[in-house]
Amino acid sequence: MWPWLEKIASACWDRVRRYAPTSTRRDEDGGSGSGADADDLLLWSRDLGRHAAGDFSFAVVQANEVLEDYSQVETGAAATFVGVYDGHGGAEASRFISNHLSAHLVRLAQESGAVSENVVRNAFSATEEGFLSLVRRTHLIKPSIAAIGSCCLVGVIWRKTLYLANLGDSRAVVGCLVGSNKIVAEQLTRDHNASIEEVRQELKSLHPDDSQIVVLKNGVWRIKGIIQVYR
Template identity: 30%
Template sequence: MGNLNCLNREVVEVEFDDEGVGHSFCYVHPSSSTTNFGSLSGASVSANTWTNSLTEYNEYSSSIAAPFDCSDSFSSVPLQPIPQSVSGPLYRPFERGFLSGPIERGGFLSGPLSLEQKTGTFLGQVERKNKLFGGVGKRSNKKKSKNLQWVQGKAGEDRVHVVISEKHRWTFVGIYDGFNGPDAPDYLVSSLYPAVERELEGLLWNSAKLRHVDVLKAMSEGLNKAEKEYLDIADKTVTENPELALMGSCVLVMLMKDDDIYLMNVGDSRGVIGRRHPLWDNDTSDDDDSDGFLRLAAVQLTSDHSTCVEAEVERIRKEHPDDALAVSNDRVKGSLKVTRAFGAGFLKQPKWNDALLEVFRIDYVGTSPYITCIPSLKHHRLDSTDRLLILSSDGLYEYLTNQEAVAEVELFMSMYPEGDPAQHLVEEVIFRAATKAGMDFHELLQIPQGDRRRYHDDVSIIVISFHGRIWKSCL
């Protein structure tokens, strides 16, 4: 173990953009809350640079220009690395994110905000600092809409959108992992939730007649209509902005109503649930961690759509029998790793491919689309064994398996029940990426966005606890 005296050495401030490298946030339950989950926390970190969309698609487009915004019931902080010692990195365990819980050490660390702090003015007066990330919390002054609480944020080309209705006891989460530009994920933030809400109107309020297949069908139809509108707009402006034909996004949407979870995904973002392992079914103890053993098994609820999945590759090749290069170099037309996506018109119709500059065009054989936006759909009924749900863009799984992600959250929750598990997973990705590259945590984050994409992807994570043990200060 290294010399812990490095904690007392002079520190060096590192300049970052005003937006930092990402954001961390959590949902603060109202005192009269009837929401069925114990907590919801989220975190995003960017690797790509982010820019504004080329087109304003609707009246909501301007509201997503800021890197982060939220309503009153969310608290947030920008992720800013704590200054590093001039003599080298902090040594473990102090360099790790495990100390992001309620532990304080000489004022260097502080835990999550208390409920009193979170319901304060929250305009730069309250600091919520983590061992590795620190920042100043803020709240939006926007008025509530339809009694909904919401948060939306961006990190590189990732977008996150959460909408919660305490009145009707449902939660919407959207994670949109964009590629080749910002327009597709920005459009999804502004348009997919309203499109899904329109399709669901009446379904979720009448539980006596609720059929799960109808909810999933409505979600799929909302996505289908949103993409049609997006491509129609892109078609009208593609001459002026041909790069719109390249832009696309993976889609992960979760809708939770009481004990029912509905998932829709296109691409390689994932929903993974942590369930009490069958080995412990006969143990009636409510304390999952009393003996120090990890007890949760990871179950992936979504389906991956990428060239890593042989069935997806076979489907594309079967649909394009005259194109031997339909999938080459482990990419669709040598260009795209995912086999289904929102947007990306150049892989769906020859006219959008033809609109591109020649250097970006593919050899489009025939007229059939190479990729689609047909989602995978899943209903899951929560039971007493379900403890947590991780929703994430694929950047998390470049460095952690499903089981590793669940185990990290479970261990972190057991050690720091008031800590932020989503932020901890983000930190774990950065640590692993830095270690693989032979760097320390701070060295990697000092690499400019864009260049840092060589080491890790944008990462956006939502962790929902069903057990009420994390973020106790939020309850």
């Protein structure tokens, strides 16, 4: 077993932490997220923490009345996992991803002996199938769960390699220093959003008999006239 995987499997990672921010959220040590205005319940942040490749910090601004998003950082001596899950229609999907995706990644990495593109892809697939199974079991008592989803943006740093994966239109960027004092954001992931012509063409090719698969509504392209995000 790889040393960092052993740390994960034995829960010896400094799990920093599975964030489930709400308007009343507090850090696991009992303190409020630092760096935010204590009177602003829709904003919280966490000061710098350590991971295998350097420092990290988190900041969240709540846009909706009900926060449907989850995020997490799992870090150890040789590896770091970061996940951002933008919920839609409710928090059940993003919560499920937060509770299961990293565990699937650990299990599959243990089985293969390394982190790889296939390991990350298979962890996504296992998480999706798990949530679909939950929907099948519970939709009769909670029909709304069948209309709940989440974007999923993940970064894994292992052996000085960054693996990125996303479904939906959350975006990963990297700051590049240009000259001596200017930082430019370089996009690393591809958005899955109906506002993009390539996405609309893909949807139309997948659903040739559905003339309403993408609809221009109030100047915005939406899938079935409802939502912009794809995948």
